[in-house]
Amino acid sequence: xxxxxxxxxxxxxxxxxxxxxxxxELAAAHVKAVEAARPLNAYLAxxxxxxLAMADASDRRIGRGEALPLEGIPLAIKDLxxxxxxxTTAGSRILGGFVPPYExxxxxxxxxxxxxxxxxxxxxxFAMGSANVTxxxxxxxxxxxxxxxxxxxxxxxxxxxSAAAVAARAAIAxxxxxxxxxxxxxxxFCGIVGLKPTYGRCSRWGVVAFAxxxxxxxxxxxTVRDAAIMLGAMAGHDPKDxxxxxxxxxxxxxxxxxxxxxxxxxxxxxxxxxxxxxxxEALWRQGVSWLEAQGATAVEIGLPLTKYALPxxxxxxxxxxxxxxxRYDGVRFxxxxxxxxIDGMYEQTRAAGFGAEVRRRILIGTYVLSAGxxxxxxxxxxxxxxxxxxxxxxxxxxxxAILTPTAPSAAFAIGEKMNDPVAMYLNDxxxxxxxxxxxxxxxxxxxxxxDGLPLGLQVIGRAFDExxxxxxxxxxxxxxxxxxxxxxxxxxxx
Amino acid sequence: MxxxxxxxxxxxxxxxxETHAHVISKAKLFSGAATNFGAEPNSQVSTVDAAFPGxxxxxxxxxxxxxxxxxxxxxxEINLVSVFDxxxxxxxxxxxxxxxxxxxxxxxxxxxxxxxxADGTARDIGITRLHLEQDAGKSLxxxxxxxxxxxxxxxxxxxxxxxxxxxxxxxxxxxxYVRKLRSILRTLGTCDGNMEEGxxxxxxxxxxxxxxxxxxxxxxxxxxxxxxxxxxAIDYEARRQIALIENGGKVAQQTMLFDSAxxxxxxxxxKEQDYDYRYFPDPDLLPLVLQREWVEQLxxxxxxxxxxxxxRFMAEYGLGAPESALLAGESASADYFEAVAKxxxxxxxxxxxxxxxxxxxNRRGVAIExxxxxxxxxxxxxxxxxxxxxxxxxxxxxxxxxxxxxxxxRHIVAERGLQQVTDAGAIERAVDLVLAREAEKVTEYRxxxxxxxxxxxxxxxxxxxxxxxxxxxxxxxxxxLTS
Numbered sequence: 006x007x008x009x010x011x012x013x014x015x016x017x018x019x020x021x022x023x024x025x026x027x028x029x030e031l032a033a034a035h036v037k038a039v040e041a042a043r044p045l046n047a048y049l050a051x052x053x054x055x056x057l058a059m060a061d062a063s064d065r066r067i068g069r070g071e072a073l074p075l076e077g078i079p080l081a082i083k084d085l086x087x088x089x090x091x092x093t094t095a096g097s098r099i100l101g102g103f104v105p106p107y108e109x110x111x112x113x114x115x116x117x118x119x120x121x122x123x124x125x126x127x128x129x130x131f132a133m134g135s136a137n138v139t140x141x142x143x144x145x146x147x148x149x150x151x152x153x154x155x156x157x158x159x160x161x162x163x164x165x166x167s168a169a170a171v172a173a174r175a176a177i178a179x180x181x182x183x184x185x186x187x188x189x190x191x192x193x194f195c196g197i198v199g200l201k202p203t204y205g206r207c208s209r210w211g212v213v214a215f216a217x218x219x220x221x222x223x224x225x226x227x228t229v230r231d232a233a234i235m236l237g238a239m240a241g242h243d244p245k246d247x248x249x250x251x252x253x254x255x256x257x258x259x260x261x262x263x264x265x266x267x268x269x270x271x272x273x274x275x276x277x278x279x280x281x282x283x284x285x286e287a288l289w290r291q292g293v294s295w296l297e298a299q300g301a302t303a304v305e306i307g308l309p310l311t312k313y314a315l316p317x318x319x320x321x322x323x324x325x326x327x328x329x330x331x332r333y334d335g336v337r338f339x340x341x342x343x344x345x346x347i348d349g350m351y352e353q354t355r356a357a358g359f360g361a362e363v364r365r366r367i368l369i370g371t372y373v374l375s376a377g378x379x380x381x382x383x384x385x386x387x388x389x390x391x392x393x394x395x396x397x398x399x400x401x402x403x404x405x406a407i408l409t410p411t412a413p414s415a416a417f418a419i420g421e422k423m424n425d426p427v428a429m430y431l432n433d434x435x436x437x438x439x440x441x442x443x444x445x446x447x448x449x450x451x452x453x454x455x456d457g458l459p460l461g462l463q464v465i466g467r468a469f470d471e472x473x474x475x476x477x478x479x480x481x482x483x484x485x486x487x488x489x490x491x492x493x494x495x496x497x498x499x
Numbered sequence: 500m501x502x503x504x505x506x507x508x509x510x511x512x513x514x515x516x517e518t519h520a521h522v523i524s525k526a527k528l529f530s531g532a533a534t535n536f537g538a539e540p541n542s543q544v545s546t547v548d549a550a551f552p553g554x555x556x557x558x559x560x561x562x563x564x565x566x567x568x569x570x571x572x573x574x575x576e577i578n579l580v581s582v583f584d585x586x587x588x589x590x591x592x593x594x595x596x597x598x599x600x601x602x603x604x605x606x607x608x609x610x611x612x613x614x615x616x617a618d619g620t621a622r623d624i625g626i627t628r629l630h631l632e633q634d635a636g637k638s639l640x641x642x643x644x645x646x647x648x649x650x651x652x653x654x655x656x657x658x659x660x661x662x663x664x665x666x667x668x669x670x671x672x673x674x675x676y677v678r679k680l681r682s683i684l685r686t687l688g689t690c691d692g693n694m695e696e697g698x699x700x701x702x703x704x705x706x707x708x709x710x711x712x713x714x715x716x717x718x719x720x721x722x723x724x725x726x727x728x729x730x731x732a733i734d735y736e737a738r739r740q741i742a743l744i745e746n747g748g749k750v751a752q753q754t755m756l757f758d759s760a761x762x763x764x765x766x767x768x769x770k771e772q773d774y775d776y777r778y779f780p781d782p783d784l785l786p787l788v789l790q791r792e793w794v795e796q797l798x799x800x801x802x803x804x805x806x807x808x809x810x811r812f813m814a815e816y817g818l819g820a821p822e823s824a825l826l827a828g829e830s831a832s833a834d835y836f837e838a839v840a841k842x843x844x845x846x847x848x849x850x851x852x853x854x855x856x857x858x859x860x861n862r863r864g865v866a867i868e869x870x871x872x873x874x875x876x877x878x879x880x881x882x883x884x885x886x887x888x889x890x891x892x893x894x895x896x897x898x899x900x901x902x903x904x905x906x907x908x909r910h911i912v913a914e915r916g917l918q919q920v921t922d923a924g925a926i927e928r929a930v931d932l933v934l935a936r937e938a939e940k941v942t943e944y945r946x947x948x949x950x951x952x953x954x955x956x957x958x959x960x961x962x963x964x965x966x967x968x969x970x971x972x973x974x975x976x977x978x979x980l981t982s
Contacts, residue, residue, distance in 0.1 A: 086553075087552060087553045093552070095552065100552065103552070105551070105552070105553075106546065106551075107546060107551075109553060209553075209555065210553065210554075210555050211553040211554075212553050213552040213553050214552075214553065214783075216782070217782035217783050218782035244557065245555060245557060246555050246557075247555065247556070247557055247558065247783060247784050247785055248782075248783065248784075248785060324779060325779075325782050327587075327777075328585050328587050328596070328597050328777070328779070331587060331589065331595060331596020331597060332550040332552070332594060332595045332596050334589060334591075334596060336591050336594070336649070337549055337550070337551075337594060338551065338552075345645070347590075347591055347647070348589075351589055371777065374587070374777035374778075374779055375775055375777060376775045376777075379777075379778075379779070383779060
C-alpha cells in the first residue's frame with residue numbers, strides 16, 4: 006500500500022470512505038510527517054492533539070455513514086487565517102502572542118466539511134514577499150534541490166510554508182492566500198497545484214488583510230482534482246464580507262473530467278518577455294501543443310496593458326496595506342513596546358514589530374496616498390486597473406481560457422535576489438494582471454527546468470468560471486504527467 | 500442684514516456649520532454591537548469595532564435608511580450611488596487607524612433648512628451635503644496618573660455629518676439653524692439631538708468681511724455641545740477676528756476650541772490639526788447603491804416636518820406666522836402646543852404657551868421637556884376659562900399656583916375658592932355698595948367724566964376679591980350708571 010502521506014486528497018477521501026484506513030491513521034501519519042518536516046521551517050504551530058481529536062470525530066461520522074466532503078483530510082493552514090484558540094502571527098512579530106477568539110470563515114467552512122487541522126504554516130510577513138524570506142519566524146526552505154546541488158532554495162511566497170508542506174508530503178493540502186501571485190508562484194516553485202479563485206469566491210472574513218481588493222484564499226494541492234474538491238469546501242457567500250460574491254458554489258470536481266475539445270485557448274503575446282529563460286518559453290509552447298492535441302485551439306490574444314500591471318499593483322497593494330496595517334499599534338493586541346507618549350509607543354512598537362519588507366510597503370503605500378501624490382499614483386493606478394480588467398474582458402470574447410507561464414523562472418536560492426526588491430517583484434509579472442482583474446487563475450506543475458526544478462503553467466479563467474479553468478488545468482496535468490519528487494520527503498519518514 | 504460694529508466700521512460675519520449627529524440605531528454603522536449611552540466602558544464593543552485582525556465592516560442598512568430619511572427631511576438630493584472612504588490617522592481611540600467616512604461621494608447632496616428669527620425674518624440656509632461616518636471611541640486621560648484609558652463603546656457608532664453652506668450671518672442665525680436642524684432630526688427620529696450627551700455636536704466655521712467684499716479667512720471652532728455655547732463662541736470669535744484685523748493683524752486659518760468657563764475661543768495645538776488623512780475608497784466595502792423606489796417609499800412615509808407643521812398650525816388653529824414658527828420650530832414645543840390646543844381655542848392656547856408658559860420656563864431656565872406644568876394641566880386651565888369658571892386675571896393666578904405646586908387647575912381653584920362670581924345678584928350688591936360709597940364720582944361720571952368707568956370696575960373687582968366675572972360687572976355697572 007502507498008504511504009498514507011503519498012495519497013492525493015481524492016484518494017485519501019475514497020480510502021477513508023472505503024474504510025481502507027481510518028482518519029486517525031491518516032492524521033497520525035501526517036502528524037509524524039509534520040514533525041519530520043521541521044528542517045523546512047514550514048510549520049509555525051503544530052496542532053497534533055487537535056488533529057487527532059478531529060480525526061476521531063471524522064472516524065465516528067464515517068462509522069455512522071455521515072462522511073462530509075473533506076472528511077478526515079489533514080490540512081496545513083497558512084498563518085494568515087485566524088484560527089480560534091491557535092496563535093495566528095501572519096508571519097510577523099507584531100502579532101506575537103495573538104490568539105484569535107474567532108475562526109476565519111474559510112477555515113470554519115473546511116472544518117465544517119470534516120477536514121483535520123495539522124497546524125499553521127509559515128509565510129512571508131503579512132503575505133508580502135515572493136520567496137518566504139520575510140517571515141519574522143525565519144525563511145522556509147523548499148523541499149526541492151537543483152540537480153547535483155544542495156543549496157537551500159526558496160519555496161516561493163508568500164504561501165511558501167503551504168507549498169513546502171504540501172510538496173514535502175507534510176500535509177495533503179493547504180490553504181493559501183493570493184494577492185498578486187502568492188498561491189500560484191510558490192505552487193510553481195514547489196511543483197504543486199495552486200488555485201486563486203475569482204475575487205469574492207472565498208470570504209476574506211478572519212483572514213489577516215494585506216490588500217483587501219486583491220486578497221483571495223485558495224487551495225494548494227498536489228492535483229487539479231484535489232484543488233477542485235477543496236475549493237468547493239472553502240468557497241461560498243459570506244454576509245460578514247461585503248465583497249464576497251452572492252453566487253452559488255457548483256460542484257467543481259466534475260469539471261476536471263470535462264474535455265477541452267473545441268475550447269479556444271488565448272495566448273497573450275505581451276507575456277513573451279525579453280530575457281525570459283528559453284526553458285520557460287519552451288514549456289509554454291509545450292503547454293499549447295498539449296491542449297491542441299486534446300482538441301483545443303490556440304488563439305493569439307492581446308493584453309496590451311500588461312506592462313503596466315506590475316507598477317499599478319505595487320501602488321494599489323501597498324496603499325491598501327498601509328491602511329490595513331495601521332491597526333497594529335500596540336494598543337489592543339499583539340506586541341507593545343511601552344513608551345511615555347502615545348506617538349512614541351506607536352513608533353517603537355511598529356519599528357520593532359514590522360520587518361523591512363513590510364516597512365517598505367507601508368512607506369510606499371503612505372506615500373502614494375499622500376496629499377499631492379494621490380492623483381498621480383493611486384488614482385492613475387486604479388484607472389490602469391480598470392483598463393486591465395477591460396483588456397481581459399475583450400480577450401475573453403475570442404478565447405475561453407488563457408494560458409501563460411506562472412513565473413518567469415524556477416525557484417532561486419535563499420539569499421539570491423534579496424537585495425533587489427524590484428527583481429523580487431518581477432516574480433509576480435505573470436500572476437499580477439489576473440489579480441488586478443479579479444479573475445480565477447491556477448498554476449499546474451508542467452515540467453522541470455534544466456537543473457531539475459519544477460515549472461508551472463498558469464491558466465486564467467473568466468470571472469466565476471473556475472470550472473472552465475479547471476478543465477483546462479486538468480488537461481495540462483494529464484498531458485504533463487508530472488511525477489517528479491522533491492529531494493526532501495517528510496512523508497517518507499512516516 | 501445684521502452687522503457687527505468695529506472700531507473702524509461695520510463687519511459682516513459669515514458662518515458655516517458642520518454638525519455631527521449620532522444616528523438613532525440599535526447597532527453600530529458597521530457592526531452589530533449596541534449603541535446605548537452610558538453603558539459600562541468597553542461593554543459594547545465587537546471585534547470589528549476593536550479592529551481585530553481579519554475583521555470586516557458590514558454596513559448597517561438601518562443607518563442608511565436613517566441618513567436617507569434625514570436627507571429627505573432636509574429637502575436634499577439623495578445620491579443613489581455613494582462611496583465609503585477611509586480617513587487615515589493614528590489615535591488610541593480609533594482602533595483600525597482609519598475612520599470609515601464618505602469623502603468624495605456622500606449619500607446626500609444639496610438641501611436646505613428654513614429658519615425664522617425672533618423678529619419674524621425668515622431665510623433658507625443651504626445644506627452642502629450629508630454623509631455617513633463612524634464615531635471614534637473615547638480617551639480617558641483622568642483615570643490614571645500616567646496612562647490613558649480607552650473606552651470603545653462609542654467606536655463605530657454611526658454619525659451623520661451635516662455640512663451647511665456659509666449662509667449664516669449672525670450667532671442668532673446660527674442658533675436658529677442648529678435648533679431647526681435638531682427639530683427636524685428629532686421629528687424624523689434619526690438623532691435624539693441631545694447635545695449634552697454628545698449625540699449632536701457642532702463645528703462652526705467663522706470668518707468676517709466688510710459687507711460686499713470677498714470671504715475672509717475662516718477659523719473652525721470644534722466640538723460645540725450646546726446651542727448657547729455655539730452662539731457665544733461665534734460671537735467671541737467674530738469679535739476676536741475683527742479686533743485682530745482692525746489692529747493691523749491677519750486671521751490665520753486654524754482650528755479653535757471654545758472654553759465655555761471663560762467664554763473664549765483659543766487655538767488647538769497645531770499637532771492636533773496637521774494631519775494628511777490619505778483618503779481613499781475603502782476596499783472592504785462596495786459602493787452603496789440605492790434603489791429609487793426604496794427612496795420614494797421612505798419619502799412617502801416621512802412624518803410631518805416642522806415647516807409643514809407650522810403651515811398647519813396657521814391653517815388649523817388660526818395662528819400668525821411668528822408664533823406658529825416659534826411653536827413648530829421645536830418638536831417638543833409643537834407637541835406641547837398641540838396637546839393643549841386640541842379641541843380648544845388654538846390662539847388662546849398659543850398665547851398661553853408662548854406667553855406665560857415660556858416666561859415661566861425662562862424664569863426657571865428649563866426646556867419645555869422639563870416643564871413644571873404638563874400640557875394636560877394647562878389644557879384644564881383653558882377649559883376653566885372657556886366655561887367661565889375663571890377670568891383671564893384669575894387664570895393667571897391659578898397658573899402661578901400650578902407652576903408653584905405642580906397641582907392641577909381644578910384642584911387649585913377648588914382649594915383656594917378662586918371661582919369667578921357669576922351670580923348677578925352678588926355682583927349687583929357689590930355694584931350698589933360701590934356706587935353708594937362713591938356718590939361724588941358717580942355725579943362726575945354722569946357729568947361726562949366717562950374715564951371713571953374703569954375706576955368703578957376696579958372697585959367692584961376689589962369688593963369681590965377679583966372673582967367677579969368682568970363681563971357681568973361691566974354690564975351691570977353700565978345699566979346702573981345710565982339709569
